[in-house]
Amino acid sequence: MRRALFCLAALLFPAVAAAAEPPKAPAFEADVLPVLNAHCLQCHGGVHQKNGLDLRTLAAVLKGGKSGAAVVPGKPDDSLLWQKLAKDEMPKTDNKVSDANKKVIREWIASGAKGAEKKAAAVVERPAGRPADVAKLIDKAIDDRLRAAKVPASPRAEDAEFLRRVYLDVVGKPPTAEQAAAFLGAADADKRAKLVDALLASEDYGRHLGERWVNVFYLATVNQSPRPPEPFKGWLAKQLNEGRGWDAVTRDVLTATGPIDDAPQGLFFYYNGDMNSQFAPKILAGNIGQVYLGVQLQCAECHDHPFSDWKQTDFWSLAAFFGQVARMESVENKNTPGVKERHLEVKPGKKPPAPLKDITISIPNDGEARNGGKKVPAGVLDGARLAADPTRSHRPPFAEWLTARDNRLFARAAVNRFWAHFFGRGFVNPLNDFGDHNAPSHPALLDELADEFVASGFDVRHLVRCVTLSDAYQRTSKIAPGNDKPGAEALFARMAPKVLTPEQLYDALCVALEVPEVAPPADPKKKPNPKLPPPPSPRSVFAAAFRGPGEADEPTELKLGVPHALRLMNDPAFNTGGKLAERVAAAAKSPGDAVDAMFLAVLSRRPTAAERTKFAAFVEKQKTPRDAHARVVWVLLNSSEFMLVP
Amino acid sequence: MxxxxxxxxxxxxxxxxxxxxxxxxxxxxxxxxxxxxxxxRPRSCIMLHMQGGMSQHHTFTVPELKAENAQVDTAVPGVKFCEYFPKLGARMNDICLIRGMSTGNSVHERARVLMHTGYNPNGTVGYPSVGNVASAELGPPDAELPNFVSVYAGADGLGSGPLHRNAPAYLGPKHAPVPVTDPARGIENLKTALGAGEFDEAAALLAEFEAPAQAARPSAAAAAHLANYKKALQLLRSDKMKAFDLDREPLRTRDAYGKTQFGKSLLLARRLVEAGVPFVEVTLDGWDDHGGAVNNIKRRAAYLDPTISLLIDDLKVRGLFDSTLVVMMSEFGRTPQLRDSGYNQTLGAGHYATAWTTWMAGCGVRGGTVVGKVDAKGGEVTDRPVNAQEFLATICRALRIDFRKEYLSKEGRPMTFLGPKAEPVKEAF
Structure with a gap:
């Protein structure tokens, strides 16, 4: 059966099936550029080009600097680059190039100083694959790499581990004790796939993925008191739950116009504003570059990118599309928040303004950026100019270009982010740093999944199904002998434990304690003031307290500190056992039963025999069962197992 | 290490x-x-942050023309303060007054970022504050107490947006400040709901439960979780946490610092520095005196002048003054009387970053020094302007922090706390 599926996959997607590549001559982008990046680009890159030499691209290397070409293809000994490196004349710092890397450079020059073959992006015209087939493709690509690296994969996770993981990843919260018992007790061989389908059909799927995506922008807001994100989160949840394509959703975000009440996605522009909440084209360009294109354009705000060949004009060309976007409040002088364009409307009876040759934006002349005052025309990254009509919004043509089926940057950046949502890391890391200088860990698989995403009409549910059905996703996060060595995490040999986001942590506390909210009881003396906006929900207050100032969420990095640990330990809202301890005290027939029930409710699993014995002994030693249960819940809630997605 | x-x-x-x-x-x-x-003795800093924009005209640099206050002599001949600050004036021998602050940013939140980090926020790169840097450079990594404590001393007047938050940026979250929102209560959640014995039993069970999980699924996140809990337990059980308990101070001292939240904050700051905390920032909000500063500052000076003076004396008595820098600063000063009518007719009504005043004392700073001069209206610096980077470089110089040390940002960009042109105010030493 397995074999048959592989054959089917090979027929459907020959590119991946042929991915076992023979050894090749070194290529500039994959092999040489990382060495240059580590040792040379500080002085010969986008910021400094000492002696006129720029080593960021193959063309620039061949052109050379004031001393002539840096490389003579085929002749290492005649090449300046080799001469300088071989004798350690360069780099001038202590950061010398290792012998192994020198060998790479020498072989590359000797084999003709070639670059990678660039394939033109083809528009994907095939139908989407079946999720189970795509999952097999994922596994073939991952397993091939593991085999080649001689790193063993960890075995398939037990049902309980998979259960907790897939709940937290897809709907953002762990299963209730009842849901966990139902899944663990089911004998159906296909129960994992059925669970994925059930979770994807629940409203919480859109709620969770929407919240995570909005938070990428909301948490990066420069202004310290941004508008609450709930309307935007609700809007995105609805789009995802209705199954709209990611391309259409993205277009709606980037072209949002009107009051926030009607178009909540317009909050996107508030989160890309400056300190005074004025919409800022340069911040928009930087964040759209990072999130939707996966490239670090923002370094090019002030100067050409030091390590890749993004030019300052690339950055400002993109910013130019957003030069007219403004807050409704500042355009109309009313208190209605919303998004507006500065000269979008032609007043009746007035002649429309003459068409512009180009939409332009001026680089601010504030002494921070180079070339201050220079006018830059709007353009997209491949150099094409888009039509400019001053009577219309400039954003739709940009959004169309961005989300086009043949814009591989968009599909790849999205797939990389969604993959990282499940695996804790992308194929490209950091997620926003695609480029020749930073090769993906599984390039063919990334391309294949990006094609699959396009083929499915940018269907996020389809992508989630494909990923969660793979063996790679269903592996245990326990180490297997030999797969805990450095570098193995990039091969996905075992599942990386991920940190709960503050919202996930709050929801997990509610589920575990079997209460609707965890919050200090309201002060009965304080009467709500109907004139003031309603106070933020306990959940958002909790989330704000459990994130540091200006902190974005990192999937595998614990950013909580000692104050948070103290609060989880000692705040009575979290550590008196909740309704769970009461329920267990009323229902459990023996200390062992009680321990079983509490493990299931808090950790979605049953205790091991040793754990059961140890915890039951602890329960028996306490003065009252109620105290005993509250303390067991305390122990489980404060464990790293509770704080992490297994 | x-x-x-x-x-x-x-x-x-x-x-x-x-x-x-x-x-x-x-x-x-x-x-x-x-x-x-x-x-x-390790060096420490107590930074008094007057959030909202402290008028220099009603504190330490009364203008020659259009003044609203009389001046008092200080311990240094020729140097005068506003009449509301006689006690600090008597300690001018310990103070280095920087009268030529010229920082160029008069928008509250942005200016606060500038005065703490040395950079105007640009939305692209995050910069750490001086307190975060002190935590990284002066704080022992295994210290029982936090290395950066941020104390909220309350609000006395008009607010000007959210409290400044010191984001650690590329230094990482362990250098974020530990907040104290009420100095009388110290760090929150330090008291367990259980008795000590019962708590220890539960904590021991947690440790036993944790060990195999850490071994089976090793990860940086799990290790960080365990480290947090060890540190939290250490704090709970540490004798050093007494530093946060103002009740341990003799009644006489508590009375001397007074009943205001600001006075209590200073006492807490002194106790923390004494216990080895490298950086304490005390923020008093409410300085956005658009309606005029004179009465508001008279009210505040009634507790600021005696308590800050007491802090200096107290540090000296305890032998801490030579290793503790006391800084009084704000995000900007306030407007001189630019016009005879209209918005700026009242001295100090508006935000003003062109010419304003901060001061430092202790930790090897040369007392009795005045750096910089302003013109008769107090509107222009006529001698020795000092920008935000120079101000912060001076703090670093006093604390022996190398502000040109290179760190790596997440993107792999080499970062230094202050830029290549930053130099400390050498007259301060």
Whole structure:
């Protein structure tokens, strides 16, 4: 059966099936550029080009600097680059190039100083694959790499581990004790796939993925008191739950116009504003570059990118599309928040303004950026100019270009982010740093999944199904002998434990304690003031307290500190056992039963025999069962197992 | 770790016969002391942050023209303060007054970022505040107490947006400040719901439960979780946490610092510094005196002048003054009387970053010094302007922090706390 599926996959997607590549001559982008990046680009890159030499691209290397070409293809000994490196004349710092890397450079020059073959992006015209087939493709690509690296994969996770993981990843919260018992007790061989389908059909799927995506922008807001994100989160949840394509959703975000009440996605522009909440084209360009294109354009705000060949004009060309976007409040002088364009409307009876040759934006002349005052025309990254009509919004043509089926940057950046949502890391890391200088860990698989995403009409549910059905996703996060060595995490040999986001942590506390909210009881003396906006929900207050100032969420990095640990330990809202301890005290027939029930409710699993014995002994030693249960819940809630997605 | 790096540097520099070869040139004395086995008292800073924009005209630089206040003589002949600050005036021998602050940013939140980090926020790169840097550079990594405590001393007047938050940026979350929102209560959630014995039993069960999980699924996140809990338990059980308990101070001292939240914050700051915390920031909000500063500052000075003076005396009595820098600062000053009518007719009504005043004392700062002069209206710096980076570089110089040390941002970009042009105000030493 397995074999048959592989054959089917090979027929459907020959590119991946042929991915076992023979050894090749070194290529500039994959092999040489990382060495240059580590040792040379500080002085010969986008910021400094000492002696006129720029080593960021193959063309620039061949052109050379004031001393002539840096490389003579085929002749290492005649090449300046080799001469300088071989004798350690360069780099001038202590950061010398290792012998192994020198060998790479020498072989590359000797084999003709070639670059990678660039394939033109083809528009994907095939139908989407079946999720189970795509999952097999994922596994073939991952397993091939593991085999080649001689790193063993960890075995398939037990049902309980998979259960907790897939709940937290897809709907953002762990299963209730009842849901966990139902899944663990089911004998159906296909129960994992059925669970994925059930979770994807629940409203919480859109709620969770929407919240995570909005938070990428909301948490990066420069202004310290941004508008609450709930309307935007609700809007995105609805789009995802209705199954709209990611391309259409993205277009709606980037072209949002009107009051926030009607178009909540317009909050996107508030989160890309400056300190005074004025919409800022340069911040928009930087964040759209990072999130939707996966490239670090923002370094090019002030100067050409030091390590890749993004030019300052690339950055400002993109910013130019957003030069007219403004807050409704500042355009109309009313208190209605919303998004507006500065000269979008032609007043009746007035002649429309003459068409512009180009939409332009001026680089601010504030002494921070180079070339201050220079006018830059709007353009997209491949150099094409888009039509400019001053009577219309400039954003739709940009959004169309961005989300086009043949814009591989968009599909790849999205797939990389969604993959990282499940695996804790992308194929490209950091997620926003695609480029020749930073090769993906599984390039063919990334391309294949990006094609699959396009083929499915940018269907996020389809992508989630494909990923969660793979063996790679269903592996245990326990180490297997030999797969805990450095570098193995990039091969996905075992599942990386991920940190709960503050919202996930709050929801997990509610589920575990079997209460609707965890919050200090309201002060009965304080009467709500109907004139003031309603106070933020306990959940958002909790989330704000459990994130540091200006902190974005990192999937595998614990950013909580000692104050948070103290609060989880000692705040009575979290550590008196909740309704769970009461329920267990009323229902459990023996200390062992009680321990079983509490493990299931808090950790979605049953205790091991040793754990059961140890915890039951602890329960028996306490003065009252109620105290005993509250303390067991305390122990489980404060464990790293509770704080992490297994 | 830190010690060994210092030692290695010292040996290398010593062997090469280089003196002052660290990028900023001041590490050597401390290294030399360490090598001689003579431990120098670690340096600390208490930064008094007057959030909202403190009027220089009604505090430490009363203008010659259009003044609203009389002036009082200070301990230094020729140097005068506003009449509301006689006690601090009497301690001018310890103070270095910087009258030429000229920082160029008069938007509250942005200016607060500038005065703490040295950079105007640009939405692209995050910069740490001086307190975060002090935590990273001065704080022992295994310290029982937090290395950066941020104390909220309350609000007395008009607010001007959210409290400034010191984001650690590329230094990482362990250098974020531990907040104290009420100095009388100290760090929150330090008291367990259980008795000590019962709590210890539960904590022991947690430790037993945790060990196999950490071994089976090792990860940086799980290790960080465990480290947090160990540190939290250490704090719960530490004798040093007494530093946060103002009730342990003799009644006489508590009375002297007074009943205001600001006074209590200063007492807490002194106790923390005494216990070895490298950086304490005390924020008093409410200084956005658009309706005029004179009455508001008279009200505030009634507790600021005696308590800050007491802090200086107290640090001296305890032998802490030479190793503790006290800084009084704000995000900007307030407008001179630019016009005779209209918005700026009232002295100090508007935000003003062109010419304003801060001061520092202790930790080797040369007391009795006045750096910079302003014109008769107090509207222009006529001698020795000081920008935000120079101000922060001066704090670093006093604390022996190398502000040109390179860190790596997440994107792999080399970062230094202050820029290549930053120089400390040398007149301050």
């Amino acid at each position: 830190r010690e060994s790096i210092l030692r290695r540097d010292f040996l290398r520099l010593g062997a090469a016969g280089v003196v002052g070869a660290s990028p900023s040139g001041w590490l050597l004395p401390r290294v030399a002391l360490a090598a001689e086995g003579r431990a120098e």
